[in-house]
Amino acid sequence: MKKYLEQNVFEASQERLKFIFDSFERVYLSFSGGKDSGVMLNLTLDYMRVNKIDKKLGIMILDNEANYKDSTDFMERMIENNIDLIEPYWCSLPITLPCTVSAYNTEWQCWGEKDKDKWIRPLSKKPYVVNFQNHNFPFFKENMNYDEFWDNFGKWYGQGKKTACLIGIRTDESLNRFRAIMNKKKKMVDGKFWTKHKIDNVYNCYPIYDWSVDDIWTANVKFDWDYNELYDKFYLSGMSPYAMRVASPFMSESKSSLNLYRVIDPEAWQKLYCRVNGANFIATYGGQLDWKKVKLPTGHTWRSFTKFLLNSLPKPVSDNYKQRFCQALRFWSKKGRGIDDNIIEQLKQNNIPHKINGLTPHGSKTKQRVVIQKFPDELDCLSCPPSVVASWKRFAVTILRNDHTCKYLGLGQTQEQIKRQREIMEKYKNL
Numbered sequence: 001m002k003k004y005l006e007q008n009v010f011e012a013s014q015e016r017l018k019f020i021f022d023s024f025e026r027v028y029l030s031f032s033g034g035k036d037s038g039v040m041l042n043l044t045l046d047y048m049r050v051n052k053i054d055k056k057l058g059i060m061i062l063d064n065e066a067n068y069k070d071s072t073d074f075m076e077r078m079i080e081n082n083i084d085l086i087e088p089y090w091c092s093l094p095i096t097l098p099c100t101v102s103a104y105n106t107e108w109q110c111w112g113e114k115d116k117d118k119w120i121r122p123l124s125k126k127p128y129v130v131n132f133q134n135h136n137f138p139f140f141k142e143n144m145n146y147d148e149f150w151d152n153f154g155k156w157y158g159q160g161k162k163t164a165c166l167i168g169i170r171t172d173e174s175l176n177r178f179r180a181i182m183n184k185k186k187k188m189v190d191g192k193f194w195t196k197h198k199i200d201n202v203y204n205c206y207p208i209y210d211w212s213v214d215d216i217w218t219a220n221v222k223f224d225w226d227y228n229e230l231y232d233k234f235y236l237s238g239m240s241p242y243a244m245r246v247a248s249p250f251m252s253e254s255k256s257s258l259n260l261y262r263v264i265d266p267e268a269w270q271k272l273y274c275r276v277n278g279a280n281f282i283a284t285y286g287g288q289l290d291w292k293k294v295k296l297p298t299g300h301t302w303r304s305f306t307k308f309l310l311n312s313l314p315k316p317v318s319d320n321y322k323q324r325f326c327q328a329l330r331f332w333s334k335k336g337r338g339i340d341d342n343i344i345e346q347l348k349q350n351n352i353p354h355k356i357n358g359l360t361p362h363g364s365k366t367k368q369r370v371v372i373q374k375f376p377d378e379l380d381c382l383s384c385p386p387s388v389v390a391s392w393k394r395f396a397v398t399i400l401r402n403d404h405t406c407k408y409l410g411l412g413q414t415q416e417q418i419k420r421q422r423e424i425m426e427k428y429k430n431l
Helices: 011-025 035-050 068-082 111-118 146-158 175-182 213-222 230-236 253-266 266-275 279-289 302-312 315-334 341-349 394-400 416-427
Strands: 024-031 057-062 085-093 095-098 107-110 129-131 163-166 193-200 202-205 337-339 355-359 368-371
Touching: 011 035, 011 163, 011 213, 024 035, 024 129, 024 146, 035 057, 035 068, 035 213, 057 146, 057 213, 068 085, 085 146, 095 146, 111 230, 111 266, 146 193, 146 202, 302 394, 315 368, 315 394, 341 368
Parallel strands: 024 057, 024 163, 057 085, 085 129, 163 202
Antiparallel strands: 095 107, 193 202, 337 368, 355 368
């Protein structure tokens, strides 16, 4: 296991769990059935047993309807084998989730009442399953966005008390996760940067934020913990342990392995590809949408091809892309982005027009910020991926990947999107 100067990550996580159970009146855990949340749950249950914690651990499962059977079996085992310590809320509710496999829909609704005949699997009748008919959540409304549900569940479960939501995410999974956890601008508890204020009296806590993939699997073996056997099948399929993800198959993080449903869970696949428009296409051709493999159609430049793609989409989807692309164009033409010196040298060698706009104001503050006022058609001449430097090819690949949130462009929410989300939450907060 990864070691600090005086302790390893397991010992550090024990200290964090002690702080959590000493500092918070209510504690619940977000459980997805993945390797990280599985270890997080096993770790917490062992701590509770060893230290004889006299309180229940809430378990919140946001069931996306499209789980592998191995994942649902694992989650059921964990609940039923530890029911003495937990109060589970397995939420199979009509909630809106992001969708990156369809060119026509930016979202899809799991467990939608109007789609009962197309559900990927039957609704479980386990006593701990919360569905549209039996839920007692005063805040819930049909078609609620999953982020909104997440926040409101925390407030509801906390009952006005200081509440911890345990989340098993790790900083070495992605740069976005590293930034989220290391962000010290958010309110923390007693200066613990792995605690982040979420809403009202609820805090997100990340006790295993510094664990590596190796630490996760070492702990499963060392402590003989139950785990999701889906990972064994991922491994046998040739997938790297560092690429294995368990999430909604239509999200950007997991759609690359969508084709594995055909082999691993063919019964689910039969219904899954009929459930969401575009799933079959991404499973079949998704691997060809990598920027190295995308070929420009004859007679087009990447700029003209981007405009062709925009004109072929439904107006709301096209307008979303146009808004985000304009945002990127303004950013690159006015502020610019910090780029490594060797890439800047390659821009010079290939006569790509650019300017230097000082140094980046964040991070090491040593990178030169590059401004590009006229986007080149493509930058395959550079030794970095196209996600690093702006080009029209980058826009085209973003559309082909159905990346409606434009993560490929490194963009966050627009002010308009943030404002709209806040207005919606304010409008319905009393329902």
